[in-house]
Amino acid sequence: MTPDQMRDASLLELFRMEAEAQTQVLDAGLLVLERDPTHAGQLEACMRAAHSLKGAARIVGLDEGVSIAHVMEDLLVAAQEGLLRLQSDHIDALLQGSDVLLRIGQVGLNSEQQNQLSEQVASLVVRLQALFVAAVPAFAQSSPPPVPPPAPAEEPMVQDSPEPAVVEPSQDSTLEPATDARGRVLRVSAERLDHLLDMSGKSLVEFQRIKPLSDSLARLKRLHSTTRRALDSLREVTLESSLDAQAQALLSESRGLLGECQQMLTQHIEAFDEFAWQGEQRTQALYDAALTSRMRPFADVLAGQARMVRDLGRSLGKQVRLEVEGEGTQVDRDVLERLESPLTHLLRNAVDHGIQSPEQRVSHGKAAEGVIKLRARHHAGMLVLELGDDGGGVDLQRLRESIRARKLSTAETIAKLSEEELLAFLFLPGFSMREQVTEVSGRGVGLDAVMHEIRQLRGSVRMQQQTGQGSLFILEVPLTLSVVRSLVVEIGAEAYAIPLAHIEHMVRLEQQQIVQLEGRQHFWHENRHVGLIAASQLLQKTEARVEQDGIPVVLINDRDMLYGLTVERFIGERTLVVMPLDARLGKVRDVSAGALLDDGTPVLILDVEDLCSSIGKLLGSGNLQRVDSRDRQAGGRVRKRVLVVDDSLTVRELERKLLLSRGYDVAVAVDGMDGWNALRAESFDLLITDIDMPRMDGIELVSLVRRDSRLQSLPVMVVSYKDREEDRQRGLDAGADYYLAKASFHDEALLDAVQVLIGDAQE
Helix, strand or coil, rough: HHHHHHHHHHHHHHHHHHHHHHHHHHHHHHHHHHHHCCCHHHHHHHHHCCCCCCCHHHHCCHHHHHHHHHHHHHHHHHHHHHCCCCHHHHHHHHHHHHHHHHHHHHCCCCCHHHHHHHHHHHHHHHHHHHHHHHHHHCCCCCCCCCCCCCCCCCCHHHHHHCCCCCCCCCCCCCCEEEEECCCEEEEEEEHHHHHHHHHHHHHHHHHHCCHHHHHHHHHHHHHHHHHHHHHHHHHHHHHHCCHHHHHHHHHHHHHHHHHHHHHHHHHHHHHHHHHHHHHHHHHHHHHHHHHHEEEEEHHHHHHHHHHHHHHHHHCCEEEEEHHHHHHCCCHHHHHHHHHHHHHHHHHHHHHHHHHCHHHHHHHHCCCEEEEEEEEEEECCCEEEEEEEEECCCCCCCHHHHHHHHHCCCHHHHHHHHHHHHHHHHHCCCCCCCCCCCCCCCCCCCHHHHHHHHHCCCEEEEEEECCCCCEEEEEEEEEEECEEEEECCCCCECCEEEHHHHEEEEEEEEEEEHEEEECCCEEEEEEEEEEEEEHHHHHHHCCCCCCCCCEEEEEEECCCCCEEEEEECCEEEEEEEECCCCCCHHCCCCCCEEEEEEECCCEEEEEEEHHHHHHHHHHHHCCCCCCCCCEEHHHCCECCCEEEEECCCHHHHHHHHHHHHCCEEEEECCCCCHEEEEEHHHHCCCEEEEEECCCCCCCCHHHHHHHHHHCCCCCCCCEEEEECCCCHHHHHHEEECCCEHHHCCCHHHHHHHHHHHCCCEEEC
16 A cells, blocks of 8 residues: 555545544534524534535545535525524435535545445535525525635635544444543554453452451461460469479460461551552452443434434424433443444334324324433443333223234233233234334334343333323343343352342242142232242252242243242342353353352353243243252151142142141142142142042043053042042042042041051151
């Protein structure tokens, strides 16, 4: 490459950077001027941006850029001088000019692409000139001056432009700018910043291992003190005895040496504590500085969004503007990049579905122009985004009809759904309230994509609405993907981390709180049935014994579903430095990344969305393990398990309580089908069943048990109101081992029969 080519390449890069920055100024300013055409500050800013781009294009030799910027500047200067008032047609043309200038900067001197732009540029110049002449008749006889030749040395742009020639690019995903003490702009690759953050995070974790060492030194100091007291006591005892002088001297010398050691240890501990404190502060500061270098203002993700909202609204015949609060809120670069797509979905959704037409708004007593408000703020280590519109909200009756039309639920159930439950359907894959497909809506792609992207960020999204008044989406995502606040638990005697953003609650369950329903175990939580799944089964780990003060359960949410994961122990909440898994491993099922605990113990961070998918597959298989831990008493003795199947709640509860009082572990089922599902999913030592039951009676149940190779040796007791001899014989012929008539039923009769069949409750 020749020096001239290198110079041209460098100038083109500078022009591209300036075009990106100045067209953002133009877009933002023109949107303000559309609402307030006489805004002096924005008129000046837009004129300056066009003027700067005209001069920059002239220096680089981009003549078509000079042409467009020149007529844009003329139009804006005329507006400044009061010769014309900017209308929607002017704003449309100026925004189009901004787009073309940005495109020219991206194309550069590529002749083929420049040729493709030529026709568009010529047409736009004519349009801008026509608008200028129509608004300023005095200039009707004089056309704008021809494009001047490039590169006059006295180009006023260099002197007049308030912006420096080098402008930081606002959306460069590969390079991050930084400044040194003298304000110079440096360009550092994103990979280097990632490496710096990774190393500083590891240093922070490694330095935290000093704390256990400090605790050990403190224990050593206490041990020294105890030893010193023991020697003092020994000395007092020996003074009263006939210990020879040499032994006395050795004892005194030992006391003296121990005293010196204790003094040195005290000094070293003080120095070590000071070093540990200073080191912790410095490593934390280093990590914070590295993390800050990746942080970007929230405004970076908003480039072009206000313009998109305005243009989409106009294409739909609506007047819409975007108001933003908290543009300076700092967020990790990676989070910002991944927020762009869901934010665009929500903004387009608000314009298309939320904001009504001007006529509808006026008829409802609203201003003709709709407003979408986007607010960004920090809260509890998370980025909270609130995106609301003042449109019509959600037509709940129409939503019910859409759910019914798609056969997603029965009419009876749909009628009973709460507003929150109805809104959850909007996030289902493929769901849309639009009957017809348009360029904007109707394909069933939108809120489902938003939910997926936000969950990939370890965040959450929820919706609120007020019919006739508007809708509000609340998104919560981590400020950075480099660290994650998690609950660390023990599963299969190993530590795992679950991001707090996906945790609804943590509870401890007692045995009596767990109920058997349709072959699965559940418990009640805030008036909801929550299914229980053993985390050890999901992760294919061998379950260890859990704590004795209740079963630890983590409630995780997945859209409108809630699952209870049983673990062995809550270790506690931790802020973990995320360590990505080696790319060669590919996607590890149910795991998103790794981390190190304070003591250096490795921990895997669970991928909750993947985990919920695994839960769905496990539930579909019907092969659920029992999740409670109370099948063992103290000393490791196993409690025998009994399944009681009866459609009468009174009988079922009476038998359950009797058996529990004798120490048996009891599960219940409401009919034969429910009992059969329970028998296939879990292991029992005895089946007690009624005969007359819906869906599947006791005779059918016993027959199935005796035909199953795994269950054919299971002891079976029939307890029935039918006490005729033929009924008894029918039960025994089906395969029952014992027949007890309810008419002669009493506590001891049942317990004696159980004792005969399986013995005591404990092995």
